[in-house]
Amino acid sequence: MSPRKRITMHNHAAEASLFKSRALFTFLCVIVLLSLLVANLYRLQISSYKDYTTRSNDNRIRVVPVAPSRGLIYDRHGHLLAENRPFYTLEVIPEKAVNLDDSLNELASIIEITDDEREEFAKTLKFHRRFKPLPLKNRLTEEQVATFSVNQHRFPGFYVEAGLKRHYPYEHLLTHALGYVGKINTRDREILERNDEWQFYPATRDIGKQGVEKFYESLLHGKPGHLEEEVNNRGRAIRILNTTAPVPGKDIVLTLDLDLQRKAMELLDGRRGTVVAIDPRDGGILALVSSPSYDPNLFVHGISSKGYNALLNDTSRPLVNRASQGQYSPASTIKPMMAILGLEEKVITDRTRIWDPGFWQIPGVEHKYRDWKRWGHGWVDLYHALIDSCDTYFYDLAYKVGIDKIANFMGDFGFGDSTGIDIYEESKGNLPSKDWKRLRYNQPWYVGDTISVGIGQGYWTVTPLQLANATAILANKGKRFTPHLLKALKDENVTLDTPIEELPPIVLENNKHWDSVNEAMRQSASKARFSDAKYTAAMKTGTAQVFTVRQDAKYDKDNVDERLRDNALIVAYAPFENPKIVLAVVIENAGFGGASAGPVARALLDEYLLRDDWKNQ
Known part of the structure; x- marks a missing residue:
């Protein structure tokens, strides 16, 4: 008997349902994938078109x-x-x-x-x-x-x-x-x-x-x-x-004058020193000379370590801008400003006289503050004190005025602060005061400190730029400008002058005090270096000690190391009636200001004021 065949029954409805679900899932997957493809194409062709174009160009364009x-x-x-x-x-x-x-x-x-x-x-x-x-x-x-x-x-x-x-x-x-x-x-x-x-x-x-x-x-x-x-x-x-x-x-x-700059460098002749010349009418710098100097072309292509070290270790310090960074005792060059302070404070008048035996003493103190003229000047008034640079007169004046008023008044002339010149290489110098000494040395201020300050010595240091600027204020009778080097901008064929920065003036209670001091400076010039000049000048010399001489010792430059000899200074301006140029000259360790710095100032004023006459000869 043969085995019976097994009859399989198909559920067509279930199979149809399964097919539909699978087909639907496959269709959805295709839709999702197509959507992703379209979205990516949209991003590549539209949204990120610029980005990918730039990337492509980066490979092609440099x-x-x-x-x-x-x-x-x-x-x-x-x-x-x-x-x-x-x-x-x-x-x-x-x-x-x-x-x-x-x-x-x-x-x-x-x-x-x-x-x-x-x-x-x-x-x-x-x-x-x-x-x-x-x-x-x-x-x-x-x-x-x-x-x-x-x-x-x-x-x-x-x-x-x-x-x-x-x-x-x-x-x-x-x-x-x-x-x-x-x-x-x-x-x-x-x-x-x-x-x-x-x-x-x-x-x-x-x-x-x-x-x-x-x-x-x-x-x-x-x-x-x-x-x-x-x-x-x-x-x-x-x-x-x-x-x-x-x-x-x-x-x-x-604002620089090349011929004046060249003349100043020639006159210094390699000596350590500086010349600053200012046009007092607008504060423009006519000359800014620091000697010795160096060739800046060495740095343009990259100076060697050996060459730079030679400049850096040079004892004459050619890298330092002595005009704006050098700090010197101003010595007698600040006596005109001290005189104006005394007149304003009514401590002295034009006719105030003192007896100068060659020294001055603080009441009740044995120490003697010596005058440069060891036998003294005798009876001295303000004019003769300025003309003959009598130290004793200004010892007495500083004692009567006091350090507080000196510091405040001299600050108005720009001492102890930056002048604002348009270079970064500038020192503030040092204008001493009671607070400064307490902070610097943690010591009180003594009367003897004030006496030294009265003749521009002691703790007081200035830059030659400050000294020239202060003298310009003096020549302008209180009118002040910010010293500057930029004169104009050139645009193709057009030259545009830059604005001049005028500062608030120094206002005195009595403007005649300006005239009194400037007149004394004029007389000082007429009796010395400028007696035969074709113009009228005003000046004040200074001789600054580099070290302190003992009370019982005598300064002898022949027995002093060259670097310890006095610095020579002079400030001058001309023409006296309508100043066009102000000078400050400092020559290090050159001795007496009038003998060493004076000829330099005279030659420079001649160069600037008489050059047209020479050209026409």
Whole structure:
């Protein structure tokens, strides 16, 4: 008997339901996937179109920043003081160089590379990123450029970079006024980033380091441009697509008088000293000389460590701007201001006389404060005290006025504070007071301290710039301006004068006091260096002690170390009736002010006031 066949019953309804659910799930998956595809296409083609286009262009287009041309600097008569000159630099990208040491040795056989250049290169290479270019030799000659170009195929990673570099045609003559530019270092970059200015330096390697170059960096630098070039897959440029020209820096005109500056440097003749000349009518600096000086071009291309250390360790301190940073005892040059203070406080009058036996004593104290004239001047009034520079008269005046009034009044003349000149290298000097001594030395103020201050000695120090500025206020009878170097901005063929900053004047209770003191200064000049001048001048000399002489000792310059001899000072202005120039001259360790600094002041006033007469002869 055969087995019975098994009969399978199909549930068509269940199968249909299962098929539908599977079909629906598959359809939904397809819809979701298509939606994702469409959404992604929308993102790629519409939402992120610009982003991906930019990324694509980045692989095809290279943006190269273009450095702007730095603004030029002129003196008040149009003489070019700072210019831009073409330069060629041999540079190396270390990671592209093949056997760097051998390449350097082979290169030295066709182009002279000094030991200092090799040493400086090796020193910098230790801390340098190897994919960035590193200068090997600056200021290549055209012959050296041609020689290297012929042999460049032998030196992969080496190339010549051309550009413009700052150049100072008058070298050491204007260094402390103009300053210089140098390579941007880490500190410079931090400051630029902090001030949100780094964006303007993508192609610039140099920045103002000192003087006018630093103070007016934002005007002189300009704004960078760029060019877009198409490159192939190897980074080789194919064509230039677009160019945006850089905006050059503004040309500036300074108040400096080049001929006067040159004359002042010649007169100092290498001696340690300084000359500051101001136009009292607006505060413009006519000359700002510090001697000895140095060539700022050394810093433009990068000074060697050996060269910088030589300047840094020079005992004559050429790196210091003596005009605005040097601090000296003002000595007798401040006696005119002391006289005005005495007149204003009614401590003295024009006719007040004292007896000068050659010394002065604090009542009840044995110590004698000596006059420069050991046998004294006899009976002295205000005019003779200023003309003959009688120390005893001003000892007595300082004692009667007191340090508090001296400090307050002299502060109005700008002592003890920055003048506001448009360079950063400026010292405030020191205008002593009771509070200052307590903070500085934790000691009380003594009457003897006041006596020394009365003749510009003791704790009182000034900069020559402050001294010239104070004398300008005196010549102007209280009218004050902020000393400045910037005169105008040049825009193509148009020169725009910059505003003059006039400060609130010093107002005296009796304006005749100005006349009394200025008249004494005029008489002082007419009896000394300016007796035969074609103009009327006013002056006050000073001789500042560098160290204190014992009570019973006599100063003998022949037996004193040269660096300990007295400093020679003079302040002067002319013409007396309508001042056009004010001078402050300081010559270190030169002795008596009238004998050493006086001839310099006379020659400079002649140069400035009589040059037209000389030209017409």
